[in-house]
Amino acid sequence: MIWKTAWKNIWRNKVRSLVVIISITIGIFGGVFAVAVMNGAIEQRVDAALNEEISHIHINDPAFRDNYDMQLLIPDAEKVLSSVEETPGVNAACGRKVISGMANTATKSAGVQIVGIDPEKEKEVLRLNETTMPATGDFFETESRHKLAFIGQELAKELNIIRYRIDQEMLDNLAARGVPVKVLDRLAPFNGKRFKSEKAFKKEMKTVLSMKEQHEYGALIKEEAWSFRTRSKMTLTFLDKDQMQTGAVFRIAGIFDIKNSMFEMSQVLVQNKDLAELTGLAPDAYHQIIVRLDNPDASKEMAASLEKKLPGLEIMSWKEIQPDLAMMIDMISKLYAFFMVIILAALAFGIVNTMLMVVLERTKELGMLTAIGMNKKKVFQMIMLESVFLSLIGGVVGMIFSKIIIGLTSTNGINFSNYAEGLEAMGFTSHIYPVISSSFFITVTVLIIITGILSSIYPALKALKLDPAEALRTE
Amino acid sequence: MKILEIKNVHKIYNSSEVKVHAVNGVSLDFEKGEFAAIVGPSGSGKTTLLNMIGGLDTPSDGEIIVDQTNLAGLKSSALIDFRMRNIGFVFQSYNLIPVLTAKENVEFIMSLQKWNKKERDDRTFELLKAVGLEDRINSRPSKLSGGQQQRVAVARALASKPKFVLADEPTANLDSKSTETLLDIMEQLNKEEGITFIFSTHDARVVKKARRVITLEDGKVISDERKN
Numbered sequence: 001m002i003w004k005t006a007w008k009n010i011w012r013n014k015v016r017s018l019v020v021i022i023s024i025t026i027g028i029f030g031g032v033f034a035v036a037v038m039n040g041a042i043e044q045r046v047d048a049a050l051n052e053e054i055s056h057i058h059i060n061d062p063a064f065r066d067n068y069d070m071q072l073l074i075p076d077a078e079k080v081l082s083s084v085e086e087t088p089g090v091n092a093a094c095g096r097k098v099i100s101g102m103a104n105t106a107t108k109s110a111g112v113q114i115v116g117i118d119p120e121k122e123k124e125v126l127r128l129n130e131t132t133m134p135a136t137g138d139f140f141e142t143e144s145r146h147k148l149a150f151i152g153q154e155l156a157k158e159l160n161i162i163r164y165r166i167d168q169e170m171l172d173n174l175a176a177r178g179v180p181v182k183v184l185d186r187l188a189p190f191n192g193k194r195f196k197s198e199k200a201f202k203k204e205m206k207t208v209l210s211m212k213e214q215h216e217y218g219a220l221i222k223e224e225a226w227s228f229r230t231r232s233k234m235t236l237t238f239l240d241k242d243q244m245q246t247g248a249v250f251r252i253a254g255i256f257d258i259k260n261s262m263f264e265m266s267q268v269l270v271q272n273k274d275l276a277e278l279t280g281l282a283p284d285a286y287h288q289i290i291v292r293l294d295n296p297d298a299s300k301e302m303a304a305s306l307e308k309k310l311p312g313l314e315i316m317s318w319k320e321i322q323p324d325l326a327m328m329i330d331m332i333s334k335l336y337a338f339f340m341v342i343i344l345a346a347l348a349f350g351i352v353n354t355m356l357m358v359v360l361e362r363t364k365e366l367g368m369l370t371a372i373g374m375n376k377k378k379v380f381q382m383i384m385l386e387s388v389f390l391s392l393i394g395g396v397v398g399m400i401f402s403k404i405i406i407g408l409t410s411t412n413g414i415n416f417s418n419y420a421e422g423l424e425a426m427g428f429t430s431h432i433y434p435v436i437s438s439s440f441f442i443t444v445t446v447l448i449i450i451t452g453i454l455s456s457i458y459p460a461l462k463a464l465k466l467d468p469a470e471a472l473r474t475e
Numbered sequence: 476m477k478i479l480e481i482k483n484v485h486k487i488y489n490s491s492e493v494k495v496h497a498v499n500g501v502s503l504d505f506e507k508g509e510f511a512a513i514v515g516p517s518g519s520g521k522t523t524l525l526n527m528i529g530g531l532d533t534p535s536d537g538e539i540i541v542d543q544t545n546l547a548g549l550k551s552s553a554l555i556d557f558r559m560r561n562i563g564f565v566f567q568s569y570n571l572i573p574v575l576t577a578k579e580n581v582e583f584i585m586s587l588q589k590w591n592k593k594e595r596d597d598r599t600f601e602l603l604k605a606v607g608l609e610d611r612i613n614s615r616p617s618k619l620s621g622g623q624q625q626r627v628a629v630a631r632a633l634a635s636k637p638k639f640v641l642a643d644e645p646t647a648n649l650d651s652k653s654t655e656t657l658l659d660i661m662e663q664l665n666k667e668e669g670i671t672f673i674f675s676t677h678d679a680r681v682v683k684k685a686r687r688v689i690t691l692e693d694g695k696v697i698s699d700e701r702k703n
């Protein structure tokens with residue numbers, strides 16, 4: 001009866017209750033959705049980092065990372081590798097040579113890290129091959145008499161291997177793809193022009209195209225203007241094992257695009273056999289072994305157990321390799337907490353405020369109920385239930401709403417491409433798929449209930465303080 | 476059999492700057508089955524006296540004994556419980572919970588007393604029938620007239636089979652037709668079921684129906700007449 005009465009009581013003032021419920025819903029949704037977006041971004045970032053950039057565990061000489069000294073090889077690398085591969089929980093592992101060098105084209109040069117890999121084995125640990133840009137080649141799959149290098153999009157741009165150009169062919173293609181003559185006319189003055197970078201190209205486009213045209217045809221124009229010369233070349237120079245300058249011309253095997261400008265800029269993958277030949281290092285000499293685990297969350301424990309097995313080597317889990325990633329995950333969970341605290345505080349204020357109003361409005365009625373024998377416990381319970389119902393409805397509706405919206409957006413993702421440059425510079429993709437763990441979901445729901453209960457206490461206590469004789473006399 | 480003894484009861488309100496001696500040495504006894512009206516000018520202390528009898532307010536001095544229980548001896552929670560089991564209340568207004576139906580309002584007290592469903596249903600129907608509202612069982616208070624609402628309140632007051640029913644100006648907000656109906660129902664319940672009613676009123680027509688009329692003035696009983 002108390003439950004039923006409390007339930008009916010909240011619908012007395014429908015407008016007020018709905019306003020409270022809707023604000024709770026919006027608050028919860030806003031908070032949960034924001035968290036889901038951040039969480040999605042981070043998860044994608046971590047996934048990308050683990051799957052494409054670093055894998056789960058690195059093994060190398062303890063001093064190797066100080067200045068990438070070429071002499072600091074892993075002793076008995078093949079043996080270490082097979083011992084790692086046999087360890088339960090290890091999915092795959094492979095060895096790499098890692099040396100510093102310069103990449104040069106006719107016009108440009110850049111400092112890079114040259115990584116010598118066995119493409120077939122590398123693919124089992126990292127999936128950088130899957131990020132090959134269309135029409136730029138492949139991950140060392142096409143046989144070639146030449147030495148091959150697999151490089152990042154940013155480096156390709158920097159070295160003018162990728163560029164933007166407007167020529168007759170490109171304009172014809174655009175016409176064929178339905179770009180109106182009006183727009184083509186604007187582009188005509190640029191016929192025959194090459195742009196040094198994407199930025200320079202975009203800047204010029206902005207001067208001739210309206211916002212609307214940029215929005216409608218920008219992507220198409222960019223795609224057609226983008227040009228990659230197959231069989232592009234670059235020279236890699238570095239020191240050999242005797243500290244002598246060496247180098248060779250490498251053809252571009254393919255270009256990868258991973259939304260992490262830094263990594264794209266610095267990593268050049270070449271085949272181990274080529275690097276062995278040029279440096280004079282043995283083919284089975286490795287500076288680094290990278291390891292993929294069955295469960296990335298167990299990386300710390302696995303690193304510790306490998307450390308016991310392989311004394312004298314530095315074994316690092318991905319959290320140590322990229323402390324900024326680990327820190328980000330840590331920081332973000334604090335941010336979630338902060339977000340939720342704010343939302344729950346708002347919820348608490350809303351409930352306290354509304355329920356105080358309710359108690360005040362119903363002074364006479366509550367006085368009457370005490371008079372006819374409804375005891376304090378029951379009065380308290382009734383007011384409390386009303387508060388809890390309110391927060392629960394708002395909370396549950398908010399959570400369901402969040403779940404639905406997150407569900408809808410998580411399949412297709414949300415495109416933040418307007419901010420793409422900033423996000424990609426930080427290693428984030430601009431297309432974010434919001435996700436939320438069910439544990440977060442459950443925690444928030446429980447917290448909402450607890451907050452609802454806690455914030456009902458004060459108004460319920462107020463109701464208890466009512467003196468029936470006084471209450472009945474009030475007008 | 477005495478069911479209510481009021482022994483030299485005083486009530487002094489100190490709250491405002493002036494001391495108000497709202498009830499000033501009232502002594503009264505009530506027998507089972509009485510139908511008594513408390514009358515007197517506004518401010519004479521009727522509400523204060525009824526509140527003290529009902530245990531809603533505590534006397535500054537004197538004793539109130541309901542069926543051998545001295546109300547002064549009860550702690551606040553015990554007092555609420557005592558009220559629920561022994562005293563029926565009908566107020567001038569705000570008697571009912573607006574979101575509940577007539578039936579649910581009457582049941583409310585019984586559910587607090589943890590009566591089982593069957594007993595509750597039977598008694599509720601019986602009571603609403605007794606006040607002539609068996610066809611309005613599922614109406615909410617807002618769909619009932621003022622008189623009908625007061626009749627539901629009477630039914631609710633009787634739900635826990637109280638020793639007596641206290642009604643503070645139950646007809647103050649009613650038209651004369653509804654007043655008469657309500658009084659007839661109360662009278663009938665009194666005669667046929669022996670229910671004791673003590674009510675305050677300003678209304679001469681109500682006073683006429685009473686079999687005992689107690690007149691208060693300045694907190695004192697100035698007359699106590701019984702009719703037959």
Ligand SMILES: Nc1ncnc2c1ncn2[C@@H]1O[C@H](COP(=O)(O)OP(=O)(O)OP(=O)(O)O)[C@@H](O)[C@H]1O
Pocket residue numbers: 488489490491495496497515516517518519520521522523524
């Ligand atoms: N809480 C209070 N504090 C101070 N004085 C009070 C309080 N309650 C009642 N009084 C005073 O006590 C006196 C008796 O009031 P009471 O309400 O009992 O009179 P009443 O006979 O019921 O009047 P009415 O016919 O207007 O209902 C009045 O003078 C009133 O102002």
Ligand SMILES: [Mg+2]
Pocket residue numbers: 521522523643
């Ligand atoms: Mg009064």
